[in-house]
Amino acid sequence: MTLYSLLFYLLAIIILASTVMAVTRRNLVHAIIYLVVSFFGSAMLFYLLGAPFLAAIEVIIYAGAIMILFLFIVMMIDVDRHKERLFPIRQCLPAIIFGLVYAAVGLMVTFGHSGSKASMPIAVATPNAFGRFVFEHHWLAVEIVSLLLLVALIGALYLGRLKIEKSAAAGKETP
């Protein structure tokens, strides 16, 4: 076992364990922290597989920005209330079915594919090469994704505007 595969399995264990913890925690803040650890582990995995750019972006966007927004909302919720109870069976069933399908596909990919025995060559994609590749071969997809984000941005702006105008109109009427 080389150092790389050792690190890989170590990271895989960390990611799996923290994701399981994130799903099973009742305290939402703890769940978020475990999810952050899981994202951080994935970023390390990306780095190990030779994609430092992807690793950095994963930490900045997922572990940093998005989870902070989650934490932001969750922090204001009172954590220890409500009687703790399990989901009704009706809601568990789809989860179990999808989980089994996912596990089956995972096992098929792991053992059915001939390429799973070969070790991955160690290659590093510099941010420069990565950017060149994406913009030379998939520029249309990049533009479509950025347009999608722009639409989301304008939508958020519109919703915010609507609320401000409404409250301004309501404020004028009351006095």
Place this chain on the structure above:
Amino acid sequence: MWIFGFIALLVKIGLVLGGLLFVAAYLVWVERKLLARLQVRLGPNRAGKFGLLQPIADSIKLLTKEDIVPEAADRVLFLIAPAIVAVTALLMFAVVPFGTELLIAGQVIPLVVSDLNVGLLYVFALSSLGVYGVALGGWASNSKFALLGGIRGAAQMISYELALGLSLVPVVMLARSFSLVEIVNAQADYPFVLVQPVSFIIFFIAAMAESKRIPFDLPEAENELGAGYHMEYSGMRFGLFFLGEYVHMQILGALLAVFFLGGWRGPLLPPVVWLTIKMILAALVMVWIRGTLPRLRYDQLMVIGWKVLIPAALINIVITGAFIVY
């Protein structure tokens, strides 16, 4: 000869961390002295000549104080939150170059702990993780003031992170690299502050907001929140929050030097000295601003971040892009 490289790496890490902690301790002294002068007071003057032993006395006091965990606090998160702040601040220095290569016994030693090709993104990644220390410290204390401080801190830091990131895009465009070593090399002829003064100003303001210093110190606003997110902390855990802040000041000085002032470049004096001078100067300017400006209101803070800095940074990117292409 990997053993040699490994030892060199350990020595470098030791020197960098030692230097950072030493300067952090004396930055507190400099700040207290300078603030005292600005406010026509004397400042620390009992421990040693000019109060020079004050940082040592302070750290002994912090280390020997009782480490109190409030009963209602979330114990584990409460204990690790200060460490997150200090560790992310200390780790950021790993990509800052403090000279060219050094030749010892026929071995070339680059004077940087790690020359990552995504160095700039690494700094951002760590600074976005540092937000967790503030937010969790506030939440885990289970106190209203601390929670308010934590929420303010998280909101402020994610708002200004955008401006911080966007202000550096022109620098990356000019240097054509994310690596801090390459960015310094690209400034061999002239420092980037001459061609990117707008970026420089945006970066400086956003960086001050990131380190939560006085015009932007709403998360710890003493006269409204007691002490904000670190209110319930005592002893060295409180000290770690402060250590994080002062290490952060140095990091900002170093990044300012690397991105805009030519990094370690300078005439006559050795590179490390130049980098230190630029770092300390930036820190002194921050102390000066702290002694001059009042605290912003919350709405003013958000308006400056979202409606002034971010649009200015975006326009700056477009103009820089146009200049590079044509």
